[in-house]
Amino acid sequence: MNNDNNNFNSKKEPFKVNIEDDGFLNADALDQIIPAPVEIPKKKFEVRIEDDNLPLDFDDHTPPYKGEVYFSNRKPQRKTIQPQQPSAPSKNKVSSKQNVRKKAFNSVVAVFCLVVIIFTTTFSAIAITFINDVLALSRSEETVKVTIPQNSTTESIIEILSDEGLVKQKTLCKVYFNLVDFLKNINKEKKPSAPVYLSGVYYVQKNMGLEGYLNEFKETQKTADTITLVFPEGWSIYQIFNKIEEFGVCSKEALLASIRGTDFEHEFINDIPDSRERTFKLEGYLYPDTYEFYEKSDANTIIRKFLERSEDIWDEEDEARCVELGLTRDEIIIIASIIQREAADEDQMGLVSSVIHNRLKNSVSWPLLGCDSTANYISYYVAPNVSTSEAITLENNYDTYVQPGLPPGPICNPGSAAIHAALYPDDTDYYYFRHDKYGKIYMARTQSEHDANGREVLRVNSR
Numbered sequence: 001m002n003n004d005n006n007n008f009n010s011k012k013e014p015f016k017v018n019i020e021d022d023g024f025l026n027a028d029a030l031d032q033i034i035p036a037p038v039e040i041p042k043k044k045f046e047v048r049i050e051d052d053n054l055p056l057d058f059d060d061h062t063p064p065y066k067g068e069v070y071f072s073n074r075k076p077q078r079k080t081i082q083p084q085q086p087s088a089p090s091k092n093k094v095s096s097k098q099n100v101r102k103k104a105f106n107s108v109v110a111v112f113c114l115v116v117i118i119f120t121t122t123f124s125a126i127a128i129t130f131i132n133d134v135l136a137l138s139r140s141e142e143t144v145k146v147t148i149p150q151n152s153t154t155e156s157i158i159e160i161l162s163d164e165g166l167v168k169q170k171t172l173c174k175v176y177f178n179l180v181d182f183l184k185n186i187n188k189e190k191k192p193s194a195p196v197y198l199s200g201v202y203y204v205q206k207n208m209g210l211e212g213y214l215n216e217f218k219e220t221q222k223t224a225d226t227i228t229l230v231f232p233e234g235w236s237i238y239q240i241f242n243k244i245e246e247f248g249v250c251s252k253e254a255l256l257a258s259i260r261g262t263d264f265e266h267e268f269i270n271d272i273p274d275s276r277e278r279t280f281k282l283e284g285y286l287y288p289d290t291y292e293f294y295e296k297s298d299a300n301t302i303i304r305k306f307l308e309r310s311e312d313i314w315d316e317e318d319e320a321r322c323v324e325l326g327l328t329r330d331e332i333i334i335i336a337s338i339i340q341r342e343a344a345d346e347d348q349m350g351l352v353s354s355v356i357h358n359r360l361k362n363s364v365s366w367p368l369l370g371c372d373s374t375a376n377y378i379s380y381y382v383a384p385n386v387s388t389s390e391a392i393t394l395e396n397n398y399d400t401y402v403q404p405g406l407p408p409g410p411i412c413n414p415g416s417a418a419i420h421a422a423l424y425p426d427d428t429d430y431y432y433f434r435h436d437k438y439g440k441i442y443m444a445r446t447q448s449e450h451d452a453n454g455r456e457v458l459r460v461n462s463r
Contacts, residue, residue: 143203143261148217150199157197161213166206173210198300203261215298225295233288233415234340236381237280240306240413249293250302258299266307268314272330277397277408279382284333284410285310306413313416321423325357330409336422337410341373344439346417351443353425355433360405366431369400377411436460 144164148157155174162170185191197217204216227247231240237259245252259282263269272281286306293302314329322329335356343349359366378398383391398407414422430443432450434457442453 140206142206144206145263146202146204146213146217148197148199148202152197152199152217154195154197154214157214157217158210161210166204166213167210177210177214198304200265200300201263202300203257203263216300218298226292227295228290228292230290231286231288231413233418234337234412235288236377236412237283237286238381238385240286244293244302248295249297250299254299255302258303262300262303264300264304264307266311268311268329269307271328275408277394279378279394279409281409282307284330284337284413286413287313288413288415313419318419318423325423331406332419332422333414334406334410336414336418337412338369338371338373338407339421340412340414340418341377342371342433343418343421344435344441346421348441349418349421350424350426351428351430351441352433353421354428355430355443357425358429358431362431363405367404368402369406371400374407374411375399375401 144166146160146164146166148160152160154177158167158170158173158177161167161173167173195214195218197214202216204213208216227249229243229247229249231243241252241255244250244255259280264282269282269285272285274281282303286303287310289309291305291309293305318332319329322332325332327335335353338356339349339352343352356369356371359369375395375398378391378395382394386394396402398411400407428443429445432444432447432453434442434444434450434453436442436457437460440460442457444450444453
């Protein structure tokens with residue numbers, strides 16, 4: 001119980017006690033001794049015992065209940081255990097899951113965008129390269145050597161071009177060619193035959209493009225429009241090419257590039273010296289004749305026509321005669337070209353040939369041929385097409401008044417009569433000849449005879 005002494009006044013008043021004679025305290029005395037009870041304010045106490053039948057929380061360190069009764073002047077604060085219900089996810093957990101989902105979504109979007117970018121970039125690069133293969137928009141003029149074997153097809157040639165680095169997307173080039181070929185012939189009842197490509201070694205430029213390469217190697221397809229051209233004996237390569245260009249068959253530039261850069265497959269070409277002192281390796285081998293060309297012909301095809309004709313007129317008998325003379329075919333063609341330019345007609349060719357052969361046989365006494373035509377070849381036909389310095393060098397190389405023996409190469413493209421005269425010269429002992437303005441030839445054995453002929457020529461020409 002609570003101590004209620006605090007409710008009494010601690011300071012007490014003194015009192016007196018009367019004791020009766022009999023020794024007993026009377027009531028009044030008792031009343032004095034024992035003060036009247038002080039009325040203490042009452043407090044209400046409430047005791048409630050409940051059995052809530054709740055399971056014990058063993059995590060709570062409260063001692064086990066043993067039936068005690070506790071009194072308190074305040075309302076007991078008892079831990080209330082709520083019935084277990086499914087707990088709602090915390091805001092932190094929800095936020096965490098949302099972040100994970102958001103990150104996953106962002107990752108998927110990023111990967112998708114990256115794939116799209118890579119695909120677009122790759123496709124664009126391939127497309128640009130393919131377009132450049134076909135059109136050669138940004139290719140240089142660098143020359144590349146390409147060898148085309150016999151019986152080549154378009155697809156095999158594209159493979160060769162790919163190996164040489166001339167096309168980058170060979171598969172797309174094949175598809176493109178087949179598609180174009182299909183579209184060209186879609187409305188035709190009869191499909192045209194496959195293109196024929198000419199074997200050989202070519203020097204092509206990187207900026208020609210796929211169509212340019214194929215046309216360069218392709219045999220010219222026949223059309224209704226043809227041009228017939230006659231080329232006289234004794235013309236130089238420049239004269240021949242000028243005429244071909246003049247009639248719209250092929251440009252002079254393309255012809256010069258072809259004859260300088262293409263390794264034609266004819267066997268006799270292998271016996272021609274590769275000399276930088278020559279104007280053209282094939283000068284003298286474009287056989288003069290009448291030719292029929294298709295308009296807009298390929299340069300290689302045109303030159304092949306000349307070379308094939310040149311090969312046809314040379315036979316085994318001619319080769320055997322070269323062996324007898326101790327000369328090569330190229331040396332015979334050089335002699336024939338000089339004969340062609342020096343002789344006024346075919347009747348004089350044997351005589352002119354005899355002078356050249358006699359001097360070559362007696363080179364100690366006559367080291368120089370002394371023919372005007374060799375130097376004139378450079379000054380008249382070559383110099384207008386080359387630089388001044390190159391013209392001076394070539395003229396010195398071909399000047400038979402300065403250089404001993406034969407010039408480095410033919411000075412024109414001789415005909416069959418001149419070639420025959422070079423192989424079979426007249427049997428003479430002449431070492432000199434000259435002409436008057438009418439074309440009459442004057443032969444001489446000695447220098448004095450030659451000088452006398454010179455005075456006669458002056459007299460005739462002065463008429």
